[in-house]
Amino acid sequence: MKKYPKIGIRPTIDGRQGGVRESLEEKTMNLAKAVAELITANLKNGDGSPVECVIADSTIGRVAESAACAEKFEREGVGSTITVTSCWCYGAETMDMNPQYPKAVWGFNGTERPGAVYLAAVLAGHAQKGLPAFGIYGRDVQDLDDNSIPADVAEKLLRFARAAQAVATMRGKSYLSMGSVSMGIAGSIVNPDFFQEYLGIRCESVDLTEIIRRMTEGIYDKEEFAKAMAWTEKYCKKNEGKDFNLPAKTKTREQKDEDWEFIVKMTIIMRDLIQGNPKLREMGFKEEALGHNAIAAGFQGQRQWTDFYPNGDYSEALLNTSFDWNGIREAYVVATENDACNGVAMLFGHLLTNRAQIFSDVRTYWSPEAVKRVTGKELTGMAANGIIHLINSGATTLDGTGQQTNAQGEPVMKPHWEISEAEMEKCLEATTWYPANRDYFRGGGFSSNFLSKGGMPVTMSRLNLVKGLGPVLQIAEGWTVEIDPEVHKLLDERTDRTWPTTWFVPRLCDKPAFEDVYSVMNNWGANHGAISYGHIGQDLITLASMLRIPVCMHNVDEKKIFRPAAWNAFGMDKEGADYRACTTYGPIYK
């Protein structure tokens, strides 16, 4: 069982004894309990455990009680706070002053006592003290004896809590580079200051010879390797695809079998590097057993490794998938080509949804005209305005096949605890493992190939670093789409047919970058995108504001944007205010 941060609930109250405070004690504590129950019942951590809440030992009326609450939260491993009240309280005495906690305040909308007045007053305090907080105020007045949480309040509480838990979960973890810069891809020139100051994440790095050392010296669990090989024989090797290499570059059966053993071993070793493995301690490898405490990782692969050894596509794909030979489990976050910026976008999506992530090249925009010219056929349905070809060798999760289904039989990508064995097998069955293209991957290996089912709501995002500005986040909500199989075949065979394809259509709107499908691609800030199941743009925008990362492109309705209340002080134009606020506050761990 992993250890996760908790969310601290702070019931604040009017400190006046002799009548006022006593009359509110039960109500205030009941609100706190209701919020804790809402969060624990609705939100889970990546391992499927409920997000835990810690409530202050008493209501908080004066500063001594604020301090006692802060001490308890420190002891209990709290990573963010929600203050709740139904009455007037003394803002600066009762507010959460911890500079690292994401914080929200719910001011109960009841007029018998001025809960909303406190909300406004304490948010002013948060703004004045440079500790921005999210304000939650229900639209409709509630009766004083009504301890229920209205739907609009619940939505904001959960949106805040999901993002706050993501921020707190990242704090103190590592990003592990396995290898270094891949083919000059800027995202793989890892910026440790960004990770440290914005995410509270430490950058770790291992040279790829470490994988060879562990293979050569047997520093991996041999029993697990045997189990993994048997599973791979059963579910992957049997779906080995046609070898499209020239005869001179085609490996023999024996060489291919060696490659399969190599990439399975490599996968186990990469996982051990990421999270450690107590079995290695039993084997006497105490240091290797520790791992790198990584919450996300990247594998350089190209080119030096793949010019000589089998590629990392099998490893990256399976580590990003919600299952392997040990069964159904939380997906890891592993960026192909060590594109750490895309790895961060994958990590955001994973922490907000608890689902596996797709890593793709944003490869080609196909206009309806170009498709007609090349195939003689029309793009139809949701694809009619053009499509974007998402494809990359390697780290596309097999969950991205769309072989998992919801109660309506629609394709989805589920949190791992909802995936069935049968769905796991369907994802594997839908995946072909082609011998790697040896023009690209001289060392050989295998690449996963599948075509994502259409009809899945997805959100593509990427974290970009801009010198002089810092990090920015791009977001495009849309859908996976299916196209005429003949059209897909012609378009796919023009590019890398041994790699996994997801056809993507962004939701268009009146924002410049979303006026047509072409503009989305034309405005995308890098070669990669992280694709998460669901329309999670709102959650990404809330998370980005907590991290002081401005959002430079998104197709979310501005009325749905939820950021700290202080952002309002930076102007009425949401995007400009976001930039000004992020610049003013700066990264939370600086």
Ligand SMILES: C[C@H](O)[C@@H](O)[C@@H](O)C(=O)CO
């Ligand atoms: C063709 C290159 O080898 C691929 O790695 C390329 O398509 C990329 O993925 C670049 O991001």
Ligand SMILES: [Mn+2]
């Ligand atoms: Mn790529």
